[in-house]
Amino acid sequence: MCGNEALAEAAIIAGVDAYFGYPITPQNEITAYMSRRMPEQGRVFVQCESELAAINMVFGASATGKRAMTTSSSPGISLMQEGISYLAGAELPAVVVNVMRGGPGLGNIAPSQGDYFQATRGGGHGDYRTIVLGPSSVQELVDCMPLAFDLADQYRMTVLVLADGILGQMMAPVVLEKKPGRNLPAKDWALTGADAREQHIVRSLWLQDGVLEDLNYKLQKKYQQVQKNEVLCEQFAVDDAEIVVVAYGVAARIVRSAVNKARQRGIRAGWIRPLTLWPFPTEQISDAAEEFRLFLTVEMSLGQMVEDVRLAVAGRAPVVFYGRPAGGVPTVEEILEKIRQCSIPENRRLHRRLPI
């Protein structure tokens, strides 16, 4: 299966009740797959008139307590930001998959990691967060789907799955199985009709003095819980490493090969791969920065996650960046060469004075 179809099937296994989509490349396999499979399962598929409509249909289905999702690619995700902000304000769960493509603007349909800022900073208005997962293989993409739905329901938040054109299009064998999910709180807030009970209201407008401030403090507490409990990241050979390469998604796979080659050449390199991009593994990177090391961040962009790495390192070690934007995929050789340059003591001293 290609990644797009695999994630669609994984969502079905995870119990998605409704899928709302709008065509955009490189994620069209998802809408096509869902248009066939969802009705087969007696579930809801709607091809919407726009991404604005899609995210608002998710909002509607979610408000009634159903598991709802939408998928799109970068320009479509930009259009959804209004809805994602409203979902945050109304504290509704939702799962959104972004199969990233090159930008800005219409850009191109090549794979990219250019939407990291939008995903982790919240592209919509207001003081809110979304949980962001950045899988690096088709199997991990599949495994992210039940996790995304559980996290969304547990915290009543939007969970963004950040894939890219490579993951979406890549053919790979995958294991698709139903695993036991989390114990989730009952959706006692859902709009199901006020049958012999008080009215339920799902809203995000709070005009009275101080009420919205209180709501924001409440949201912030929830976000802190997520930061405390839900960070996921993987590390390799960090303990004795002089150079720690930080990368996520498809870029992390290329980094893995480059680091292995560097080790073969006697360069003590390791890597840290965040799976949750928000909450970011700040603590893990901070711990690694205790020892004198150099951090190299590799992205398929011109440097977005590197800012989170710098915040975690907090000036205690040099942080170097290598990346290519909008369809440029760093090669193993390019990353290996960058690691080699970083391993030269004179260069490391230079980086220490001048963070690049």
Add this chain to the structure above:
Amino acid sequence: MKTVFERTPTFKNRPTHYCPGCGHGIVHRLVAETIDELGIRGRTIGIAPVGCAVLAYDYLDVDMVEVAHGRAPAVATGMKRTNPDKIIFSYQGDGDLAAIGTGEIVHAAHRGEQITVIFINNAVFGMTGGQMAPTTILGQVTTTTQQGRQAVGDGHPLQVAELLAALPGAIYIERCSVHSPQLIRKAKKAITHAFGLQLENAQGLSLVEILSPCPTNWRMTPIKAIEWMEKEMTTVFTLGRIKG
């Protein structure tokens, strides 16, 4: 003694935030009465718009959601598709439905979503202070058409009911008004019919456009506002059943 009128239970007993002479309160009551008369309070979900009626849930004692400006028909679609046994209605003004939300209402009607739309036309953006709406009539003075609306540049008033009636997915469209007791009774009948179609599982969207006074933003007394509706507004927006 015989009771000739009482507040219907789904219409909450609370002070109104609407201005004197505003039509929203009347329409809220008609919706609440309809819900009670059809006995559907326990299976109805309402959608409040952005605009003066954003607080509709303070008056209507049913499950309600508040959504982004204009997006109610998309939200309603998400609700109805996942809950076909529920009665879903949106309550939208003319800024919400006829300006920013034209895409959503046209396509919800186009797909024939089984929802009911209560569309309030007061020819102006209310909550933001009386700007031109797509439904503002020619020559009408608003804060953004200070010389009166001009056909060239501002466009003619948008005839939402007629526009949507052209779509096969819209099965019932009626334009009503609430500027006289007789018309209020007619509006009630139209609202009841629209909800009834959803109860019967009729295959398509129903919309009741209701002309409603906004004396505050029209800079008129409530009495003058009613006269203006009779003389001006109803000549531009023809009352009656348009489809279905």
